[in-house]
Structures are given as structure tokens and as C-alpha cells.
Amino acid sequence: MPVERLLPDRESADLLALATELARDELKPHAAAYEETERFPREQFRTLGKSGLLGLPYPERWGGGELPYEVYLQVLEEIAAAWMSVGVGLSVHTMSCFALVNHGTEEQRDRWLPEMLEGDLLGAYALSEPHAGSDAGALSTRARLDGDQYVVNGTKAWITHGGRADFYTTTVRTGPNAMSCLLIDRATPGMEAGPPERKMGLTGSTTSQLIFSDARVDADRLIGAEGAGLRIALSSLDSGRLGIAACAVGLAQAALDEAVEYAKGRSQFGKPIIEFQGLEFLLADMAAAVDSARATYLDAARRRDRGMSFRRQASVAKLVATDAAMKVTTDAVQVLGGAGYTRDFPVERYLREAKVPQIFEGTNQIQRMVIARELKNR
Template sequence: MNLQRTEEQQMVVETIKLFIEKEVAPVAAKMDAASEFPHALVKALGEMGLMGAFIPVEEGGSGMDLLTYILAMEEVSKAWASLGVIMTVNNSLACDPIHRFGNPAQKQKYLAPLAQGRLLGCYALTEPGAGSDAGGIATRARRDGGHYLLNGTKLFITNGKQADVAIVYAVTDPTRGKKGISAFIVEKAFPGFHVGKIEDKMGLRGSDTAELIFQECRVPAENLLGVENEGFKIALSTLDGGRIGIAAQALGIAQGALDAAVAYAKERKQFGRPIAEFQAIQSMLADMKTEIDAARLLTHRAAWMRQQGRPVTAWAAQAKLYASEMANRVAYKAVQIFGGYGFIKEFPVERFYRDARITTLYEGTSEVQRMVIARHLMQSVR
């Protein structure tokens, strides 16, 4: 793995920084406080090629490698984590499974519009009774001639309210457990598809998190993604990529918190000198910097491994586990450095602190990541 950025990667990063400076930074705090979905910014990301960043050009995407995408994710999330999660869900959880498992007709109809930002996607796996136990979903899909009829409820779905297309998992053979789950491409316009409760969240307030309800939802049989009863394999493969994206989001949150803390520590004076000159503050900043760099290496390694087509489940879990928990530690210290001001919404670290919290929960809790890592470790030691 080459740690030196390529010219293309540096160009992408510089382009995003300019976009953030002009378009995102001036509105992020206000829109987040108002829980306002950033329609115009999402459209702009699509025009920049960042809503289908690593999807091949011939399928309508930008054809970036995964490392370039991860760098882009970190930069966007550093400015506004809500925008970052909208971007990563569309890339990793909506576009990627269609790219990997979709047939040519599905790619033409859905992948190109999703990758170009003309449609927005979401990923509907979690249910009220099935969070970490993804194989325990209760949503059912039964064949009815040329359609499947879906019945069930999905919970905590990022982009759920705004999405045009959902990747939905449902049980097609109740006798086979996890081996009886199938994946479907479901349009919001399909009869029987309803958006339910919109969650009022602690953080990521600029992205919507919704309940999706399916009541005899009629899905054409040609919208079955991959092979019937092999949806759980699709879900696990998709989550490998999604977890790398969340690790990059966590990196962005942490880097944003560190940057703010350093700037504040140099400016804030107590006892006649900047607090950055005090050893206690320097120690916190040094730990924050070291943890961010360590998490970045883990995340970049996981992205590089997936780009090479190598088994990446354990690497992705390690990256997601460490980066998410690191982001919470870094954001905590950033608030501490700001003192009382860190508790005030006017200052950016308050938002970083709230946004960091979700990263240890979604796309697999830290406890699930540890289970995945340990399972792979036990299998590798004979």
C-alpha cells in the first residue's frame, strides 16, 4: 500500500476543500441546528462525481479507487458529518450492492442515476426486533406471479425519508433462517411503500433517519437483487464496504475536532499565556493527533485491501471499531480543551461531540465489530 497521495487524489481533496469552504462551511451549523436536509449540497456532490465515487465509469460512476473515495469522505465529514453520512450511504450501501450483484438491466435503470446523484438511495436492513442480529429480520416477501409482496417495518434508515430507491432485505423462505433472506431494489413510488416516523436524533441532524413501512408492497420480480435466498451474503459484503465508509466519517469528525481544538488552544489565554503552552493541553493534543493517524492507517489499509479484491471483513471491522471509538475520545478531549465554551452550540466542537456518538452504533456496534474480529482471529489460529 502506497501512503503517498497520487496527483488525482490530491486534486480531488483540493476540489472538495474549495467546495466546502464556499458552499458547506457557511451553512452547515445553521442547517444542522434546523434539522434541514441539504438538498442543494447533495445535488452538488452528485455533479462532482462523489455520489458514486468508486462506481466504474461504464456504469455511470466516477471510477475513483477506494482510497480516493475515503479521502473524500473524510474531508466532507470534517466539515459536516451529516453530509458525509448521506454521501457514504448512497455510495457504499445503495450503489455498491447494485454494482456488485445487480444485472445489466438493474445497473442501467438504477445504478447510473444513483451514482450521478439524480436519485438518492438508502439501505433497509435494521428492524425494531433485529438490530445487531441482522439475520433475525421479520420482514417477509412472498412471490405473487410477476411480483413479490413485501410486508414489514424497517427502522433507523438513513436517507429513508428522502431516498428514491431502497435496498430492502426480506425473508423469502422462513424455513431457512439467514439462508432464506433476499435483497430487493424497491422504489419509493411502489404501491404499499410508506415512510413512517422520522427520528429526532442527538446528532447528524442534517440527515434524516426514518421508519419504512411495507404493506403488501408490490415489487416487480426483476427487482430481486442477486439470487433469491442469498440476500444475507449481499448484506454482509455490503456492510464490509459501509464500515470502511463510517471509519472515514469518524476520521473526519475527529480531525475537525482536533483542528478546532488546536486553533482554540493557541488563541485562548489563561494565566497570561495561550493554553496551548500548558503541558496538560499539549498532552491531550498529542494523544488526539496520534490516535487519528493510527485510525487513518487502519482505514486506508482496509480500503486498499477491498480495492485489491482481498477478504476484508476483519480489516473493515478493525477500522470501524478503532476509528469510531477514537472519534468519541478525540471529540471528548476537544470539548474539554474548549472548557465551558465546548458546551455551547455556537462552537463547533459541541456538534462534533454529538455527531461522533453514533459512529460506534450504526453499521454494527463496537461490540459486534469485536465479535467479528475475534471470530476471524480464532479461525486464523489453528
Template sequence: MPATRLMPTEIGDDLIELTRTICDRSLRPAVDETEAAAAAGEHFPREVFAELGAAGLLSLPFPEEHGGGDQPYEVYLQVVEEIASAWMSVAVGVSVHSLTCYAVHTFGTPEQQAALLPGMLSGEQLGAYALSEPLAGSDIGAMTTRATADGDDWRIRGRKAWISHAGHANFYTTFAKTGDDRASCFVVPADAPGLSFAAPEKKMGLHGDTVREVIYDDVPVSGDRLVGQEGRGIGMALAGLDAGRLGIAAAATGLAQAALDVSARYAAEREQFGRPIAQHQGLAFMLADMEAAVTSARATYLHAARLRDAGRAFSTQAAVAKLIATDAAMRVTTDAIQVLGGAGYTADFPVERYFREAKVTQIFEGTNQIQRLVISRNLLKDLTG
């Protein structure tokens, strides 16, 4: 049961319908088999990203002049939600790819934008966002990966952790220290000498989203791949995370919607004590709470997206959306297993996968404890000076 959508343009409505068609034709039939193969380390669903890219769905919020879709963030996020309702790993990948293009689009020079964005937005390339480190986590200032000037060029040494698409990406948007108290952003091509990858992490879910450490062993990077000004990397990363959190909020909402849809159908069909279990008030009220959680999550990310589209500050609202939507996804997928009872605890139904996938949404793009820190600091800074 597709959720009610609010589209600012007819084109946006068409994009949602196109996304649903691709989800029904290509994503839903492949998700279970491909996730199982990916869990065994045998497959990465690159062909799915190629199809989405060919349809123009990997470049929606970027300018048309560089090959983007020139769509409002509100439309882009609803596309992400729709993809997540079919295949969460792919939706996360779409959000990550958008994040990898953000630095060049927002902070790059006109020459860099003209040189790099057409390839990034072509649908033929896939990016990785190399920010997190094994010991730094959400503390961006504590990163130890370092870029050293080599004439007009640079050399990067260090390790990045929990990097989606690692080993499969065409480029790595990489943040590295270029001084004791400053960092910079670089676009590192996948074939750069000295770039290598650890074994894939063995995760409890999102198996189609391959995650590894990225190792930089004196990797040479040409000077024209330093994004914008040297020393501006931390600000770029924080600004990018605001946008990235909205992507995760939308994906989490789509995941929760999928869990709700399975639960409602099962409750309407499964009979106990002579009638469908949905007619028992205790379970019906649980479904109502699940619907309220999904609707609330959608409202929070759409509100933040509209602020962003209007050019207004949205950092607090992005953190709120990420917090609300991911907590909702965890709650709704947990309740979905309860609605299905013993069947929900088996792999015969997708809700056990949804449950495993929901947990990490409360962790990446900044844990929900970090979101509370962001929200409280922004709330109080104007009051406390």
C-alpha cells in the same frame, strides 16, 4: 489544517481539492443553520447532495461504464473524510448512498446493472439502505420483513428501522426474507404503492441525516428488481457492511480531525497565566494524544481500503477500522470539549455538536461490540477449525 493525504493518482489529488472547495464554499457556511432547521424537522439538505452529485462525488468507487468515477476505494474514503470534517451528516449520507448502490454493482445481473446503476450513480438520485429492523438490530438473520412471490413479481410486508434518507430517497435497497432461512435483496422505488414512513426519530445529533422507520404494506416490486439470485440477501448484506464500515470509519476520522483543528487553534490563541494554554504541558500532551488518535484512525481505514483495492480479504480490517476510528472520534471530541473548557460546553463552538455526532458512530453499521465479535471470530476461526 488539512491532514496529510496519500493519493495513488493525480486524479485523486484533484478530487480532494475539489471536495475541499465545495466544503469551504457550500458546506461549512450552511452546516450550523441547516442542522438547527433539521433538528426542528424543517429541512433535509437535499441541495447539498445535488451539488456533490453534480461534481461526481456520489459515485466515485463505481465503474465509469455505468456513470461512476472509477476511483480506488482509498480515494473515495478520503473524500468522505474531507466532507465529514465540514459536515458529518452529509458524509454519513454519502457513505449510505454508496452502500445502497453496492448490491446492484456487486451482485446484480448485467441487465440490472445497465438498467439501474446509471440512475443511481447520476448524482440526481439518492438511495436508502433498508436492512435494520426494530427488533433484529445487528442480527440480520432475525429480520421479519418478508417478500412473497406474486407470479414473476413480489410483494413486501414489514418494517425497517433507523433508515437514513427515509422519506427523501429515490429508491430503497431493501432486504427481506424470502424463505425461513434465506433473504433476498430488492431495489424498491420511492413511489411504490404501500410504501410509507413513520415520523423522523428525535436524535441527539446528526440532525441533517433524517432517520425514520420505513413501512412496507404489501408493496409490489417487479421481478426485475430482485437483485441477483433469490436467497442470497444475507451474504449481500454482510459484504456490503464491510464496505459501509469503511465509510463510517473515514467519516469518524474526518469528524475527529475537525475537533482537533478547533482545539489546536483555540489552545494557541487562548491565554491563561500570561501565556497560551497550548504551552502548558498538561494540555499540550492532550493535544498530542488527540493527534495520535486521529492519525491512527486514518491509518487503519487506509490500510483496509488498500486491501480492498488489491482484491484481498478485508473484512477483519474493516471491522478494526470502524472500531478504532469511531472510538477515536468519541475520545477526541470529548477531549476537545475539555480543551475549550466552559466554552466547549456551549453552542458557540462546534465541538459540542461534534461530541453529539461522534456517539452514534460507535453504534451504527454494527455496534463496536459487534466489531469486536467480528474481529475475534475471524482471528480465531483458522485456529479452532
């Protein structure tokens, strides 16, 4: 069912209509087959780029849309409702561009951003490691300056678009107490992707390790000052968490829509099952969860757009929206009963896809820590 949205202007409404049409016609018809065969949707990302949807919150000067985050996230929700792997991929690409947009030099932006924002290049974000997930301060991948190049050694883990991306925004250790950000090209000698992870969901989205063995990265690919990498990474995650929240809401909305349509068409004891109070209340709770989760990410986005602090609100949105998606997709399977447990209907896939948003961009346990820390430091 169409979601009624309050948008700031006509231009934003037209853009959202374009995204909704593209999601319906170009994404949703292919989602099940691609996920079934674990096929990476590279052409779909190119389509998003040609449609101007890969750089919505970034400056027009480099090919972006220069739109408020409030609008970008609602577009992202529509994309994720049609195909979660593409929605998450768009969110990750946007986060991968964040460091260059906000901390790069004018020369670096002019050199790389146009291709990144117009769809020619697809990005990935390389922060986590096999033994450093939630504890970003424990990163061990090292970059040693050797002349006009950094020599990088180590392993990054759980990289969305690993082996498929054209560039990797990578956090490395450049000193005992210093971390830095490098923008690493996919063709860098000494860098290779590990085999794709075998996942329960988002199977169209490739996830792998990145292995660096004396990989040589030109020093002009350092983004921001040396030693500023952890600060850049954490600020990127604040915005990235809003992207995941919007994707989770899109997934939950898709599950709710499927459950409502099924309940309208399925009859038992002489009437549609949606008329039974037990199901009415279940569907009402699902709708309340979706609407509430959407409100949290919009609140955080509006604070961000106004230049206000939004770290706590981003964590709240990520926590609430991803927990809601897990609950709503589980309940959607219940509404469909035995049919919901089969691959003849998409809700079983939605349920599998809903789990990982509670884990990546900082687990929901980490979000609770962030929220509590922000409360203590007020």
C-alpha cells in the same frame, strides 16, 4: 489544518483538492444552521452528484469515478470533516449502490445505475428492523412472490434517508431460511416512511422507519439470486464500515483543528493555553488518535483495492476510528472549557455526532465479535 496525504497519482490529488474546496465553500458554511433546524441537505447531495462525488468507487461506464477505495475514503473524510450528516449520507448512498453494482444484471445496471451515480437518485439501505438490529438473521419483513411481483409486509427501522431517498436497497425474507435483496422505488404503493426519529446528533440527516403494507415490488427488482440477500447485505456492510470509519476520522480531525486553534488564541496567566504542558499532552494524544484511526481505514482500503480479504480490517477500522472520534470530540470540549459546552462553538455538536458511529453499521461490540471470529477462523 490541511492533512498531508499520500495519494496514488495526480488525478487523485486533484479530485481530493476539488472535494476539499467544495466541502469548505459549499458544505461547512451551512452545517450548523441545517443541523439546528433539522433541515435535510438534499441540494447538497445534488451538488455532490454534479461534481462527480456520488459514485467515486464505481465503474465509469455507469457514471462512476472508478477510483480506488483508498481515494474515495479520503474524499469522504474531507466531506465529513466539513459536515458529518452529509459525509454519512454519502457513505450510505455508496453502500446502497453496492448490491446493484456487484450483484445486479447488466440490464439492471444499465437501467438504474447512471441516475444513482450521477446524483439524480439518492439511496438508502434498509436492513435493520425494530427487533433485528445486530442479529440480521432475525429479520421478519417478508416478500411473497405473486405472479411477476413481490408482496412485501413488515417494518424496517433506523433507515438513514428514510422518507427522503429515491430508492431503498432492502433485505427481505423470501422463505423460511432465505433472504433476498430488493431495490425498491420510493413511489412503491404500500410503502411509507414513519415520522423522523428525534436524535441527539446528525439532526440534518433524516432517520425513520419504513413500513410495508402489501407493498408490490416488481420481480425484476430482485438483485442477485433469491436467497442470496444476507450474503449481499454482509458484503455491503464490510465496505460500508470503511465509509463510517472515514467519516469518524473526518469528524475527529475537525474537532482537533478547532481545539488547536482555540488553544492558540486563548491566553491565561500571560501566555496561550497551548503552551501549558497539560494541554500540550492532551492535544498530542488527540492527534495520535486521529492519525492512528486514519491508518486503520487506509490499510483496510488498500487491501480491498488489491482484492484481498479485508473483513477483519474493516471491523478494526470501524471500531478504532469511531472510538477515537468519541474520545477526541470529548477532549475538544474539554480544551475549550465552558465555551466548548455552548453552541457558540461547533465542538459540542461534534461530540453529539460522534456517538452514533459507534452504533450503526454494526455496534462496536459486534465489531469485536467479527474480529474475534476472523482470528479463530484463520
